[in-house]
Amino acid sequence: MLLKTLLIAGTASATCLHNLSRFKRAEGEVKVGTFGYDGLIGPLNWASLAEENQVCKSGKTQSPINILDAEVTLATEKPTLDIPEQKVEFENLGTTIEVVVNGTTKFGGTDFRLKQFHMHTPSEHRINDEYYPLEVHMVHEGVSDTSSLAVISILFQLSTGASNPLLSGLQPHLKAIAEPGTKTEIESLDFASVIEHVQTTGLFQYNGSLTTPPCAEGITFLIAKQPLDIDVATYNEIKSIVKFNSRYSQNKLGEANLIDVASKAGTAEQFDAPTAVAKAATEDEAAAAAEPEPTPTKGQTVTISELHGKPTHLVGVVVRR
């Protein structure tokens, strides 16, 4: 009776209870994730799922973020990737689909081992507010310090043309891993265009976290500014398998965890949220805006010319820091 119920609901394995290590895998077994993307196993409750997940609700450098050009800088050096031709395993973990692949990446004077890449749909990171239909995370760990993790992230944009060769190489194998817990082998994948892209395009760099439990921080993220292509059929098929696996945008780096913010919303302790943002709509107003004005205080009356020409009570502002 119990197990029948679990069969219906089940997309995860109880083995994960005693082994949440991110990269360990038992021989021949595909471990299916214990977390999910809604309700009590969803992102707002990940901290309840295991003791080690507390940082999901308390961390202040959580990923993913909305990457704003003005706030996140581009890496000043390029990584060097080497992924030898090899047979790879393509797995459905329930929470994502993943390719287990070996490679080496040098970045910032450190040698990393590529362990796997996996997919999020829709994208987890946004660039200047905009999301993308697919994000691929290439997960690396340090060679000398395996607790040092780096993720190279590539966004994909829908195209009427062909998918990038990495995705078109995966596409024929999607049917074999349609169900959580299944896997298949692929003789070879073409990483050349992805490596070329990562080594030549601008990469946003910041220090964030795993986007899944246990949300561990101190992860180096390198996110390609320009997306690669995905075709309609491949996108629809990946989406039909993965369904949805995108954590909500986290707060700005260094600011309070949004769950801390949420729990105080509407109370006396609430974070000073902006209740309105003014927007100058014409060039005249933009010119006026360029003149230095004193910084307003909460409750102060500020004249904003856009609003029917009348003075307006500005109770909050959004500024860039």
Add this chain to the structure above:
Amino acid sequence: MLLKTLLIAGTASATCLHNLSRFKRAEGEVKVGTFGYDGLIGPLNWASLAEENQVCKSGKTQSPINILDAEVTLATEKPTLDIPEQKVEFENLGTTIEVVVNGTTKFGGTDFRLKQFHMHTPSEHRINDEYYPLEVHMVHEGVSDTSSLAVISILFQLSTGASNPLLSGLQPHLKAIAEPGTKTEIESLDFASVIEHVQTTGLFQYNGSLTTPPCAEGITFLIAKQPLDIDVATYNEIKSIVKFNSRYSQNKLGEANLIDVASKAGTAEQFDAPTAVAKAATEDEAAAAAEPEPTPTKGQTVTISELHGKPTHLVGVVVRR
């Protein structure tokens, strides 16, 4: 100085401070939303933005939801829609793009007026876990009781063919409303295929909420089970304008608000979240699972045959109610 900062950050108008009414609009003006989709103006902090938004963090029938076939039933009757040919206004509200259009809809013995339709990308609702790249909300209010609101929702799936005629009629006008606060007129739109779809396809029906502040509850949602088509160019262009405007999936209908859940995660008061879900992987196990077993209690030892054949400590389960 202040206004310069606001110009950069600005996607909203301070007029909304004193008029948050959902449908009132000043003549000739496009009011730009004061809320957003990340950080302190994002969905986790909407309750801080206005007194009337408290239900965003406390409501127990909040939208959007992940619609599971087993939990949400199809409407037993079809709505009747009438949208006369007319000139419409297409507006960019910063938080969405919207078409102001008049029509009448009969549903459940009630006459509704169609007021507008607007877009969310990616979709807010999910069907059996899966999201869609676009969701259109057709917003209605009751004719005799204008506080009675009904939303007909249509999901769109990417297609290599042409977009549905409603979207292809909008596509040439997207450039005119690329910036928040702008609007344009469209001589006529072709609603025929959308009306046909709504009147013939299965519609999930549930009682939810506005998916944007003030998150008011008591909204009738009718969500078409089958998606309509959107082409790549139209999707990419809508996404480049809207950027991202999808509230995270809310808890199951009638259960605690996820912000309440989140605030207690990892504390003694935490909601009993499942920490693992078992999955029987073979037919033998499925057969074993079909045998009646006593409901387990927390801490009890249950043997799950999948796990290397060893007994495993099951500390939580997910069941369907």
